Amino acid sequence: MRKQFILIAMFGLCIAQQSYASSNDSLGNDNQIRSNNKDHSHHANHSPSKIGDHNHKQGEWMTSYRYSAMKMKGNRNGESKVSVSDVLADYMVAPTEMTMQMHMFGLMYGFSDKLTLMGMLPYKSVSMDHVTRMGMEFTTDSNGIGDVKLSGLYTLYNDDDDNKIILNAGISLPTGSIDERDNTPAGANQKLPYSMQ
Numbered sequence: 001m002r003k004q005f006i007l008i009a010m011f012g013l014c015i016a017q018q019s020y021a022s023s024n025d026s027l028g029n030d031n032q033i034r035s036n037n038k039d040h041s042h043h044a045n046h047s048p049s050k051i052g053d054h055n056h057k058q059g060e061w062m063t064s065y066r067y068s069a070m071k072m073k074g075n076r077n078g079e080s081k082v083s084v085s086d087v088l089a090d091y092m093v094a095p096t097e098m099t100m101q102m103h104m105f106g107l108m109y110g111f112s113d114k115l116t117l118m119g120m121l122p123y124k125s126v127s128m129d130h131v132t133r134m135g136m137e138f139t140t141d142s143n144g145i146g147d148v149k150l151s152g153l154y155t156l157y158n159d160d161d162d163n164k165i166i167l168n169a170g171i172s173l174p175t176g177s178i179d180e181r182d183n184t185p186a187g188a189n190q191k192l193p194y195s196m197q
């Protein structure tokens with residue numbers, strides 16, 4: 001059998017939408033939602049593609065939504081690429097491609113000027129293509145919420161030029177769904193492996 005070449009392809013796409021609400025701004029307007037580039041000097045250099053890289057002033061809220069998609073192809077054993085036939089020599093089924101889409105919802109709150117609290121909730125959709133030793137192809141899909149992450153961002157250092165050192169400490173709560181099932185050649189409604197949970 002001709003050795004197959006494995007393509008390794010991976011791309012990421014990130015679209016982020018963020019909005020800010022301030023409850024202690026100079027206008028005294030409690031529920032004003034602000035767009036990213038207005039009025040908030042401490043966000044002037046803030047790129048929305050980073051998470052947890054900034055703090056908020058006391059009483060300030062920020063909500064964020066971020067979409068990302070990823071596609072992975074090919075198999076590896078440690079550092080080296082392995083072909084589908086290599087995988088099938090050891091296993092009954094080889095994965096060929098996996099796509100993941102993630103919706104990430106975030107909330108930040110300025111507990112004080114130095115301490116910002118942050119919570120994040122992901123929603124994931126995963127799809128994996130496989131081929132069996134018999135040459136049969138099949139796909140499994142799953143979707144559900146992932147682990148909630150709660151963290152605190154503490155400003156250790158902040159100079160006049162707005163250079164900052166922020167300590168980011170957090171915990172991950174095991175809220176992710178771990179009982180995702182789908183149909184496979186082994187039968188209907190089978191429990192899916194870890195990477196699909």
Ligand SMILES: [Cu+2]
Nearest residue numbers: 054056062108
């Ligand atoms: Cu923020």
